[in-house]
Amino acid sequence: MAEAALLSVLVEHDFSSGFKLDVRLDVELRPGSVLVLFGPSGAGKTTLLRQIAGLERLDLARVSFGQEVWSNSVRNLWRPPQDRRIGLVFQEPTLFPHLTVRDNISYGVRPGSDPCLTPVEDIANMLGIRDLNNRYPSALSGGEAQRVALARALAPRPQLLLLDEPFASLDAPTRLRLRREVRVLLQTTGTPAILVTHDRLEALGMGDTVAVVIGGRVRQMGPAAEVFSRPADAEVASSLGIEAVLPAHVVAASGGLIEVSVNGVTLHVAEREPIAAGAQVYACVRAEDVTIETRAPGQASARNHLAARVVAIASEGPIDRVTLDCGFALDALITRRSREDLGLAPGAQVAAAVKATSIHLVARP
């Protein structure tokens, strides 16, 4: 598959629990790109994914992908999951317990399928599970089993991969490694994917496009950095966590300190995991971790002191949100008392201080 395909979803359904799903989603999925459905649990993300997969029929639903109409309740059209050419990976691996790893992976592959496509062995190789071929699922670790589940979903060459929190039940190091591998695998095979997650770092690290789902509705959709940096409203902001997400690249890394450049401005970041110079990353800074100084301090522990200009001040009760321009936009949350003591007003020249340990780097997809 070489071209982008338009995924168009319209779903309206009143559940007996009182929950209402009301989703309109039109998104262009390029080969190898990832759409993240992000939101708190119970927001309807999984229900939406199951609707796209064709596992449930709802009152009013219209789903189309590329040239194919998958469902249209008005015209009483329904394409069963078997005919949608999708791959599906659940939170738990759900492998067929009576089949070996090899038989699990090749379960959906029809004999005589196109030999030009990435062979099953290559997918197994890329996921590092070739040596597991003859094992039964009960003899696999959680990470291994989820790799097999991914290989099984990709082996029949789906035109769309659906991932329902596939990394959530894994331990942290495995989760990070597998996320990276899945990105590479999607790029290599040119498979677009939809990923359901409530993990913000995962949404940032995996998503090209992020759709924020809250209360059964898509509240905001756009490029990952934009959605996280500029939430559409307060409810979206609180589900995302208020944080600046700054596109950056790594200049140097030494002595446990990483130097990144954001729009030409240098930031120092404490090293949490090894990252190579030249890597494209997001630097994430929470507004409550930014302090404002009016005089040059003597010796302070914060590694970053950035010359900044106050752009705007908005009151949020006893807390004020101060928007700064330090060569990029950065918000600081300070108490009204501090703001009054410092005599801050729009246009004032100040310094923004951020500790190196308060900045989080996320590899950019």
Next chain:
Amino acid sequence: MDWTAIWLSVRLAASTTVVLLAIGVPLAYWIVFSTRRWKFLVEAVVALPLVLPPTVLGFYVLVGMGPLSPIGRAYARLAGHGLPFTFEGLLVASVLYSLPFAVQPFAAEFASVDRRLLEASWSLGVSRLDTFRRVVIPLSVRGLVTGIVLSFAHTLGEFGVVLMVGGNLPGVTRTVSISIYDAVQALDYAAASRTSLLLLVVSFVILASVYSLQRSVWLKPRY
């Protein structure tokens, strides 16, 4: 010992089990996976033989197979003889009588298969029927064996239905249990006790093997 009767009972039990496997598996599949609202009615009908006296069931089967019913007449025209008091008639009655002993273990095991495995299979392009064949059946081996063994054992020991539908024709419808009854009527207690003991031992061995299977003492799955 009445070996003719024993051999007849074994033949009847084996044939009944084969028929029950053939119709019980699709029926259990339908009960588990159908979304029809009235499927509880079918479940109730399947379970009826558990509570009905064998004489009641036997009476209806006898009337249903007789020359007064359309089914009985159609069969008589095709086969040249009627169903009552024949081995075939006994087979029909036994299948109905043992239906829940096959269908209920089958259905319980099918229903216990993780639904996400089925959804994974469907999403991989495998049809519902092939999913049943490739996933549900292999994961339901214990339930299938339990159903098969129970219907065999249950048919081996049936009495009331046989008496109603089959009567007491040596080599045709005289089963073990009727042979014991006959022996007692004839005050031949020695013959009755020999045959009874045999039936007791066989039944015990069969049930013990079912329960050991359920605890997977012998048949431990590889997975």
